[in-house]
Amino acid sequence: MKGVAAGLTQPLRAARVACGMATSRKPATVRDLRTGTPVWLADGAAPPPTHVAPDSLSVDVAIIGGGISGALIADALLQAGRGVAVFDRRGLVAGSTPASTALLQFEIDQPLTMLSRKIGRERAARAWWRSAAAVDQLRARVADLDLRCGMRERSTIYLPGNVLNAEALREEAEARARIGLRSAYIGRDAVRALCGIARPGAIVSQGSAEVDPARLTRGLWRSALARGAQLFAPVEIADVAPRRGGLRLTTAAGGTVRARAVVHATGYEIAPALRPRGYDIISTWALATRPQPDAMWPGRSLIWEAADPYLYIRSTPDGRVIVGGEDEEFSSAERRDRLIPRKIARLQAKASKLMPWIDWTPDFTWAGCFGQSATGLPAIGALPGMPGCYAALGYGGNGITFSMIAAQMLSRALLGLADPDADIFGFS
Numbered sequence: 001m002k003g004v005a006a007g008l009t010q011p012l013r014a015a016r017v018a019c020g021m022a023t024s025r026k027p028a029t030v031r032d033l034r035t036g037t038p039v040w041l042a043d044g045a046a047p048p049p050t051h052v053a054p055d056s057l058s059v060d061v062a063i064i065g066g067g068i069s070g071a072l073i074a075d076a077l078l079q080a081g082r083g084v085a086v087f088d089r090r091g092l093v094a095g096s097t098p099a100s101t102a103l104l105q106f107e108i109d110q111p112l113t114m115l116s117r118k119i120g121r122e123r124a125a126r127a128w129w130r131s132a133a134a135v136d137q138l139r140a141r142v143a144d145l146d147l148r149c150g151m152r153e154r155s156t157i158y159l160p161g162n163v164l165n166a167e168a169l170r171e172e173a174e175a176r177a178r179i180g181l182r183s184a185y186i187g188r189d190a191v192r193a194l195c196g197i198a199r200p201g202a203i204v205s206q207g208s209a210e211v212d213p214a215r216l217t218r219g220l221w222r223s224a225l226a227r228g229a230q231l232f233a234p235v236e237i238a239d240v241a242p243r244r245g246g247l248r249l250t251t252a253a254g255g256t257v258r259a260r261a262v263v264h265a266t267g268y269e270i271a272p273a274l275r276p277r278g279y280d281i282i283s284t285w286a287l288a289t290r291p292q293p294d295a296m297w298p299g300r301s302l303i304w305e306a307a308d309p310y311l312y313i314r315s316t317p318d319g320r321v322i323v324g325g326e327d328e329e330f331s332s333a334e335r336r337d338r339l340i341p342r343k344i345a346r347l348q349a350k351a352s353k354l355m356p357w358i359d360w361t362p363d364f365t366w367a368g369c370f371g372q373s374a375t376g377l378p379a380i381g382a383l384p385g386m387p388g389c390y391a392a393l394g395y396g397g398n399g400i401t402f403s404m405i406a407a408q409m410l411s412r413a414l415l416g417l418a419d420p421d422a423d424i425f426g427f428s
């Protein structure tokens, strides 16, 4: 055993691994998170200024990760009166967050009917309620902070596919309505009237939203900075180890940060020891068209298919249309990037079939890491066996909604308060 782990007792060594960092000074996992230019980066706007970490620093809560998860967690912790320092090896808003197509859906990847069979009716209902509440709360928080980030409430249209056909969608809509979610089944004429698509039926749901994820996250970091957060980038955290009264983080440059607590908000860069059971990193692709405001559908609902691989469509405020999906169950960045031309052509072809009046020629194309778990749910909470260590990981399709849930759950946990849904999202 070399390096900083030498001399640790077995439980402490296990705790260090559980905290997600390697026992040497190398980080556990580095990924090529995305390729191409997501439409949100076209404006060239910069994130707020950051610092290079000093050789030695003492903080209350250290957050590893400068994406949307870290930003929402920092916001909630600052509201709770905690001090926050953030570290990102790339830069703020430089990981997966700007690659997001940012449909803020309360609809979890796993339909309510299927999730109920997997984790039980009561827990599935709580997961869906929590998700619906999180989208509302995120919209409210954006309004409180007056963040100009293209946040708009949107309905969603969930079309039949090879996962749920029209009949199964009807049952899904009824199951959702029974527990008070704002979903209803609509027939062919109503689908056509809402989005011009020819399908026998769909679920229409109220209360989701869309956003520009880069502007949202930059705005959150600017607000956090104004409220006293310390922002450090590019700074890689290479090791987290217990020390008396807290934790000691070691940066890749050899600096030391003492913290009372640490939150891992590292997105799809998950140390093997932290990977939630049944969670896989996969690959996904997206494109954005030129602005064509005259081609918009009424209400500009978010559209997605109950299909595998799935397809989803949204518009932007300036009338571009984004289509994404075509997910594949591998994580190799080389393979993902080689497939970009083929996957973009496939997205264009599928989208043209659904909405032939739109010009699907891409103005922007990109690809990235994505995640999928057996239940569609993330892992959020305290890391077992490691006092003071927390994580929010394991996101799939509605990652940003889950980042909001993570912010609520972790700020409560750090105040010593129990969360009623810890049994659904927790690590244990």
Ligand SMILES: Cc1cc2nc3c(=O)[nH]c(=O)nc-3n(C[C@H](O)[C@H](O)[C@H](O)COP(=O)(O)OP(=O)(O)OC[C@H]3O[C@@H](n4cnc5c(N)ncnc54)[C@H](O)[C@@H]3O)c2cc1C
Binding pocket: 027, 033, 064, 065, 066, 067, 068, 069, 070, 087, 088, 089, 090, 091, 093, 094, 095, 096, 097, 098, 099, 100, 101, 102, 103, 104, 105, 235, 236, 237, 238, 265, 266, 267, 268, 269, 284, 285, 286, 324, 367, 368, 369, 370, 395, 396, 397, 398, 399, 400, 401, 403
């Ligand atoms: C193409 C695509 C489409 C998507 N569409 C949607 C969608 O429509 N709706 C939705 O809700 N979600 C969507 N997602 C998912 C969403 O983008 C993610 O859930 C979200 O961005 C994760 O945010 P994060 O802050 O956890 O991760 P990131 O933004 O990746 O931030 C994590 C940061 O941690 C840093 N880091 C990691 N390890 C270390 C270390 N050891 N030291 C220092 N820094 C470290 C990384 O540099 C990174 O910047 C999509 C994703 C992709 C790729």
